[in-house]
Amino acid sequence: MAAFDLVWVQNLSVFTGYALLGGALWRVAGTERWKAAWHRLRGDRTGMAALALICVFLLVGTLESFSVPQPTGSRTLLQLATAGIPQEKGYSAPLATTTLSVANPTPLAGRHLLGTDALGRDTLVQTLRATRSALWIGGLTSIIYIPLGVLLGILAAFYRGWVDDVVQYFYSTVAAVPEILMLVSILMVLGKGLGTMAIALGITGWVGMARLIRGETLRQVERPYVAAARAMGQSDWKILMRHLLPNVMHLVLIKAVLGFSGLVLAEAVLSYLGVGSPVGTASWGAMIDASRSELSREPFVWWNISTSAGALFLLVLALNLFGDSLRRAFDPKHG
Amino acid sequence: MPFRRHPRRPLFFAAAFRGLLLLSVLGVGGCSNSPHPEPLAEKSENGAPWKARYSALPEDPRSLDPQVTYDNVSRRIMEPVQECLLEYHPFKTDPYELRPCLLTQLPVRTEREGGGISYQCELKSGILFHDDPCFPGGKGRELEAKDVEFAFQRMADPKVECPVVSTLQDYIEGLGETFEAARKSGEFDYSKPLSGLKVTGRYTFEIRLKEAYPQLLYWLAMHFTSPVAREAVEYYDGKTHEGVARELFRFHPVATGPFRIAEWKRNTRIRLQRNPGYRTTAFPTEGWEAAQEGLLRPLAGRALPLVDEVSFTIFRESIPIFLLFRQGYLDGMGVGKDAFSSLITPSKDLSAKYLERGVTLHRDTEPSTYFMSINMEDPVLGPNKKLRQALSAAFNAQGYLDVFFNSVPIVAEQLLPPGIAGYQKDFRNPYAFNLEKAKALMVEAGYPGGRDASGKTLELTLDTNGGSADERLMAEFEQRQFEAIGIKVKVIENPFARLMEKMDQGSFQISAGSGWGADYPDPENFFFLYYSKNLPPTGKNHSRYKNPEFDRLFETMATMENSPEREQIARKLNMILSEDVPHLLTLHRSVFGLTQPWAPRVQSNPMLEGGLKYAVVDEALREKLRGDWNRKPLWPALLLAACVVSAGTFALNVYRRS
DSSP: OGGGHHHHHHHHHHHHHHHHHHHHHHHHHTSHHHHHHHHHHHHOHHHHHHHHHHHHHHHHHHHHHOEEEETTEEEEHHHHHTTTSOOOSSOBOTTOSBOSOSSSOOBOSSOOTTOBOTTSOBHHHHHHHHHHHHHHHHHHHHHHHHHHHHHHHHHHHHHOHHHHHHHHHHHHHHHHSOHHHHHHHHHHHHOSSHHHHHHHHHHHHHHHHHHHHHHHHHHHHTSHHHHHHHHTTOOHHHIIIIIIHHHHHHHHHHHHHHHHHHHHHHHHHHHHTTSSSOTTSOOHHHHHHHHHHHHHSSSOOOHHHHHHHHHHHHHHHHHHHHHHHHHHHHOGGGO | OOOOSSTHHHHHHHHHHHHHHHHHHHHHHHOOOOOSOOOSOSBOTTSOBOOEEEEEESSOOSOOOTTTOOSHHHHHHHHHHSOOSEEEEEEEETTEEEEESSBSSSOEEEEOTTSOEEEEEEBOTTOBOOOOTTSGGGOOOBOOHHHHHHHHHHHHOTTTOOTTHHHHTTTBTTHHHHHHHHHHHSOOOTTSOOTTEEEOSSSEEEEEESSOOTTHHHHHTSGGGOOOOHHHHHHOBSSEETTEEOOBGGGSOOOOSSEEEEEEETTTEEEEEEOTTOOSOBOOSSOOOGGGHHHHGGGTTOBSOSOSEEEEEEOSSSHHHHHHHHTTOSSEEEOOTTTHHHHBOTTSSBOHHHHHTTOEEEEEEOSEEEEEEEOTTSTTTSSOHHHHHHHHHHOOHHHHHHHHHTTOSEEOOSSSOTTSTTOOTTOOOTTSSOHHHHHHHHHHHTOGGGBOTTSOBOEEEEEEEOSSHHHHHHHHHHHHHHHTTTOEEEEEEEOHHHHHHHHHHTOOSEEEEEEEEOSSSOTHHHHGGGOTTOOTTTSOOTTOOOOHHHHHHHHHHHTSOSOHHHHHHHHHHHHHHHHHOSEEEEEEOEEEEEEOTTSOOOOOOTTSSOOGGGOOOOHHHHHHHHHHHTOOOSHHHHHHHHHHHHHHHHHHHHHHHO
């Protein structure tokens, strides 16, 4: 039925995303360099702990992304899993037995480990649901900016000349505009939404990637294997795809992981500014924004900001630690 | 004589040490934590102690031009400075009563030959404008009928941008025609008199109406019809003359009110000072409730205003207001969301701490109604009355009040708020919150469980005023109410100007956060919101509601004098709207306010914007209590001094030893 189409599109796109990621990893996993890096990474305890944490977030985000049609409209897997947690009438402190409302304290329908928010929703559930926004922004933006940055960077370095000039001109111009201003103005034009936010972040985000890949490719192009490939008469496309791309792929991975944490933060910042995720979508930034007034009321409400900021901190920290570990693992000097 | 190396250095240390000690003692003893500057004077002209009131204001007034100002914040400053032809009696609110202010008596209604109604008015003689450089010699001249004529001409001048012309042009003769002519030619000719206002003598004038319009008297109690001195408008043009920059008239009112602006520091404070020449009105001699007798009897007949100075400090955040009120540096405050729980007990009383201090709690209900507008021209909502009824029954207004307003306001059951003629106390909205009923209505509307015949979920858009976190939460709350009956709601957050534009264009389905506060206490001022000849962009019928039966009854009621028959019609209009549901009613605004023991509330008429000329203050009591509440503890000063002494001694010792 027509009403369910959107749900399945979303489910399918999550599946496709994982398939693409898996496929890409599968292709490179066989090479000597990646095998060595994986070996080194397994010995890195911090890196593995960070990876485990990222996987937990991924699992939660995935559960919230898969929807199942129900008689009363579609529900996500996470919603179904937490359906037993009752809805309250307003704020309640962690593990409290009544609502926080001094005017009209009513007994709660259940206990809430981390309290409830202004509308009586469980804070922990809201925080977990917000993982989806963060991961979707990170994922969608990565799909936009990584191919763009890699392609432009590698082409600029390979062809030099006017191609390089044009690419450099574009990324210098984009980098010259203050990022947050550009993001806000793009969102004002395109309107709110996860998709538009990803487009806005993609437009501003590819510069760093393009610079890095251009630099690395410039170095690789001088290497004998490229000269050998040229001497054998291979086409430009083959040299680019078969020789250059695999040799810069590890940088792409490191940069993508580190960049992902920046995107998660950007989502929170934009939602905090009120131009981010739309109404009805849980988001850490929106939760932090709402808690501005919660902190100045008496008695003050601390659990919403602590939980959402804590979750944001954990994910960003894990991504950064894992990114650093990846870099170390791929660094030949440590070999 | 012991040998000393570098004899100067210890001297420097010692001097610095003494200096620090002195500073800490001075610092503790000398400063006060008052946020206010010194009062404008120490004694009033008759030698009595200077009386000052301290209030808070959320932002600068946008305009103090009487023909333009429409917002509450500006009106709070406007009211004590600029008086109107008539005014609301401060105590008589049920029903509201008008009393003459600049006029000698209420206007006399006469029938004109050949149709039309006239009101004969006479100004009090001897009322002087405030002293101002715009008058010859800087002395305020006497108020005359020509100043009222000038005010009416300004309303008709398109460049002034008077917001109520569209309403008044239907009734006042020549207003609309003059406005249109001036708009076409781009120039307004002030030498031509307006046919709707005829000056008949030095103090007398006649207001000419096309048809009966009893509400005119209410308009005479609003600032739009307040007299304006032509000299002031011409003098304050915002340009530089002979090296002296002059303000714009809208920031420099020259009027006849009980106060005048003594200081306006943008974004910081506004200070009003008593107008020594004020004689226009005196304190009423009757009309108050018996409980107020002790406070008000001694004031009866006294000259106004009762205080010498009113100081407004501008606070953009609400927390400092609460803190300063607690320290006794503000005479009153509204109880906001932030401080609610520490001030109000579960049973809606003042908490014991503040009760002991003598603080009084007031509950003020404003004659206002808040609702969400439904677009009657929308192809889904417009023709489907049952669907609108279902939406109304799905909205839990009480829950909305509990979550966002601490349950203080009243759930709106009808369009008219309490206190307006025609309000029915025991009327219950037939489509008030009832989830089962809402679900049943959805079946009747053709959307069982929120799905249409083809099984598609009904999707509606809700336009809100976006931006703040609170607005977002409200939107989420509204969204969830409708999702409970299976409707999918898409929320569009708009900047305020964009929302207004959408409402004017009619490009919305449901618009959240509309509301109407009474311009004057008359049912016509609410029902005209649904009159079919009052469509946007000039009118306010944002729902685009068209109902011939409603129009017919409204037209009859609008021009009637208050009477039981009129109330009967108001009830019928109410029934029609309740059944047709062109809006989802939410609340009648009601707020808690606090006053300090030295500044008891004299009046609480919601049609007045503060009524500052009746305000009283007991300076001596304030001085005493403020001292009691702000006892400076001695131990931090002693601790600081001890720290300085021990650190200094230690430093000296270390130096000596080395």
